[in-house]
Amino acid sequence: MNLRELSERLNLSQTTVSRALNGYPEVNEATRKRVADAAALYNYRPNIRAQTLATGRSMSIGHIIPFSKQNEMVNIVFADFIAGAGEVYSRHGYNMTLSVVRDEDEMSAYRGVAEKGAVDGIIVHSPTRNDPRIAFLAELDIPFLVHGRASEVTTPYSWMDVNNTRALEQGTQYLLELGHRRIALINGQEKMDFAQRRRDGYVSALQSWGIAADETIMRSGEMSEPFGHASTLELLDGPAPPTAIVTSSIVLALGIRRAIEERGLRMGRDVSILCFDDEISYLPNGLDAPVFTAMRSSVRAAGRRCAEMLIEQITTPAHDIRTELWDAELVIGGSTAPGPAKDT
Amino acid sequence: MNLRELSERLNLSQTTVSRALNGYPEVNEATRKRVADAAALYNYRPNIRAQTLATGRSMSIGHIIPFSKQNEMVNIVFADFIAGAGEVYSRHGYNMTLSVVRDEDEMSAYRGVAEKGAVDGIIVHSPTRNDPRIAFLAELDIPFLVHGRASEVTTPYSWMDVNNTRALEQGTQYLLELGHRRIALINGQEKMDFAQRRRDGYVSALQSWGIAADETIMRSGEMSEPFGHASTLELLDGPAPPTAIVTSSIVLALGIRRAIEERGLRMGRDVSILCFDDEISYLPNGLDAPVFTAMRSSVRAAGRRCAEMLIEQITTPAHDIRTELWDAELVIGGSTAPGPAKDT
DNA sequence: GAATCACCCCAAAGCGCTTTGGATTGCCAA
DNA sequence: TTGGCAATCCAAAGCGCTTTGGGGTGATTC
Incomplete structure (x- = not known):
């Protein structure tokens, strides 16, 4: 069941059905209800791929976790951070796109994910002192937030860290x-x-x-x-x-x-x-x-907070920097x- | 830079450029090279949202991790499993869509993710004895693979487990x-x-x-x-x-x-x-x-193997069941x- | 010389949504 | 009566790609 079929059954235009479902004001409450009922009846669910193409937003946040043959270790706090961030994402209708890439490919992974329009924002994990990813992402002009800080980086960027x-x-x-x-x-x-x-x-x-x-x-x-x-x-x-x-x-x-x-x-x-x-x-x-x-x-609370901050940054028109420092x-x-x- | 712009600069049709980049045979090697060079020069990267809409495949695998207020715990093997699976995904051009949902919403999350066309396949984590998700996914008719088994479930399904x-x-x-x-x-x-x-x-x-x-x-x-x-x-x-x-x-x-x-x-x-x-x-x-x-x-190796098996299942025309049992x-x-x- | 055939390439039609820019209707004030 | 204004709804144009169904062109075959 797609939008066209649904609108045909309702004898309405796709426009109206779309607007009814997305809560736009220019639709009669009675028709809105009729549409909602039909959508529920036929179990209609908008195709997310079409939706993201049309809107230009992917409703997805990227997390890139590097992995190297030498250092097979997964960051120990990773799972809990992800769990915290994920909670917030799902509450806001976002989901999380996770890429596990060889660390020599990490930069191109960021570029790829951002330029292909796969995600609306990126969380940067485990920054090093002079982390090259930050300047790189700043240049790509995509919202991102660093969990932690990179002391030697001079480009301004958003971060959330514990002191x-x-x-x-x-x-x-x-x-x-x-x-x-x-x-x-x-x-x-x-x-x-x-x-x-x-x-x-x-x-x-x-x-x-x-x-x-x-x-x-x-x-x-x-x-x-x-x-x-x-x-x-x-x-x-x-x-x-x-x-x-x-x-x-x-x-x-x-x-x-x-x-x-x-x-x-x-x-x-x-x-x-x-x-x-x-x-x-x-x-x-x-x-x-x-x-x-x-x-x-x-770290789970940190994951939640990072997610919130990044979503704010994405939804706020001005791409302003935001930072937050927690005390242990x-x-x-x-x-x-x-x-x-x-x-x- | 999108496909239209690129093709205009090359004085070629979008068709040819698309085919050249995707390795189709009906394009001259000389033009293919010309296209590839131009793509590199202008840093062209196909918009993944348009691509998935056009192809009908999302090139993404879904993992749903339930979370409950009572049981805040993240599965201890989760991070390593994900890391293993993720390696394989990125090697095959897939990425991973992770949803963290409240456990009462888990079923609808599966339905949502599958019907909206957000993912091409799903990995089911931590099955219980009589896991309701299995019959549910089987009915949704989307490729899925269970990491573990559900002893009391009679529907046939694909799984990978350790004995x-x-x-x-x-x-x-x-x-x-x-x-x-x-x-x-x-x-x-x-x-x-x-x-x-x-x-x-x-x-x-x-x-x-x-x-x-x-x-x-x-x-x-x-x-x-x-x-x-x-x-x-x-x-x-x-x-x-x-x-x-x-x-x-x-x-x-x-x-x-x-x-x-x-x-x-x-x-x-x-x-x-x-x-x-x-x-x-x-x-x-x-x-x-x-x-x-x-x-x-x-468990990391298990993650890798699960990913491989699911990808096989997705790319193979016949949706046949496959199972694998490892010995510790x-x-x-x-x-x-x-x-x-x-x-x- | 005409017919056949690879070989390359293209125009246009989707994919399933959102959104722009009207069109229509009914109602009220002038 | 008429113009103006909300309130509703719609047709059609994207979004940026893939893919179908040809259409030239030059070489080969008879």
Whole structure:
């Protein structure tokens, strides 16, 4: 059943039927009802391909996720972010077009998707410090929003981010106040902007207490449980093991805890852990009380907000830049305890 | 730059230009080259919306992920499955349309997406025992493929699954051979088909050794680390604690291990763990050697295979059913050791 | 030399919607 | 009576591509 058939059965023009269904004012309420009833009866559903061609809007948002043979890993927060964004999209009649492309093809994927008119806007994931995609998209003149920031990019662009620097500053600060002085960092890959910012926050908190950051107890790499584990074993077996560890992800924290216990120590008592908790749905930080002391910020909520912001940007005539910075919240769990400097 | 403009600049008809670009034989190689060069020069890219309308194919595969307020959890294997499928899609010129819908709207989402012509095929995720979506999609007459199976559904349909029954049978068998007699199960939610099958395999292995399944040491619930932890504490604190635990996910296994260690026991020595390992990229089973003894089957590879099968189904004229069953592979890790019956 | 046949190319008709620019009708004020 | 004005509705022109059904042109065959 298409529009022509439906309009023929109703003895109305396609124009009128289309307008009736799309809520235009220039149609009698009685006919509108007649049309709506017939549409329901015949189970009419406008062909979305024709619709997008006619309107020029695709009602779809693009997400491009790069993948490389070397780094097979999927971003751990990806699923929850997508779930959050997707909720908002479907509420607004949009859907999500996801392209998984080899990373050497990523740029051309953006170009392709934008110029072919496949999407009305794009979300950029996991920006690096000097992310080339941003200038590129700005030039393509398509609405886009970055989840995160790219510190070294000068082109103005829209973004939504959590204050990573402040989060790790605050977290490290908390450990310092507890009396820890030798605090390690296990971070994500430092080409990622968020990882750099977190490192900055960590370093800056130490400095404000007159402690120089020590490269020998800083690690960065893939955010996986085994990496957290292996890094921690190294740290604990090193010449001057830390009494506390700050880390970028709950999945790393799981590995860290395992290593601590493997060395016969106890988390909280012997070594404290403070982690960043994105509230990943299958890795909740405890069921009732938080297990880990954490800087918490829901990535799912971030996904929702990014989607909203991008839709606003698309529907608003002026393509104005919009930005939003969230603060992570400190939650106290069982993974931290007073450190050695507390008793002095 | 659209087709008309390009053809005008070339002094050719739209027909010829279109044919040249799409590799039709009835065009001179010289003109084809001329067209290709001009297309590259002017950065011409066919409008995908017009293309899909004209061809009737959308070159897009639909994935619908339900979400409910009660169960906010994203399926843990989702991201890797998507990544695998996405690779294949982009290699074949397809992309992926993802809709996140409230679960009460799921059926109408399928109908909508199919009838509106938004997608050429659909992947069905996480089927339940008697999944209503299957008959529904079969009736809509759109190619679809189920990742998993629905045991109670009688309509024929295409699926790709891992042999869950056999996997857990084999895993449990292995523990029995090691001398374990009291083996617990920590499973996913049993409305899910895979969880039921895994349970069946576990029960059947026990029975073949003359052991009756004991409901008091079987758990099912969300696949999260805290659930594994909480369940294990219950089991260990119960009247007759198990000497081995079989579980459905590596994320549960992490929680199980934590509980074991929390009770002063050691994984492998005091309590053995055997888990199903989907090879989730951020939760690898160890870096070099496997940490957990596991039944292993890559969900990413499954995503790839599902995508291939669905594309075949779409491009093959006959809508014939196709099915594929994979076997999981037993890998021996450090989480299992001989049980009490071994010395007798 | 006429007929046949590849080989290239083209005009035009869709695909199924939206939207522009009227046309028609009935009603009311002048 | 007539002009003006809402209120409704419609025909037709896109949107940018693919594809059908030819139509020339030059070479080959008889």
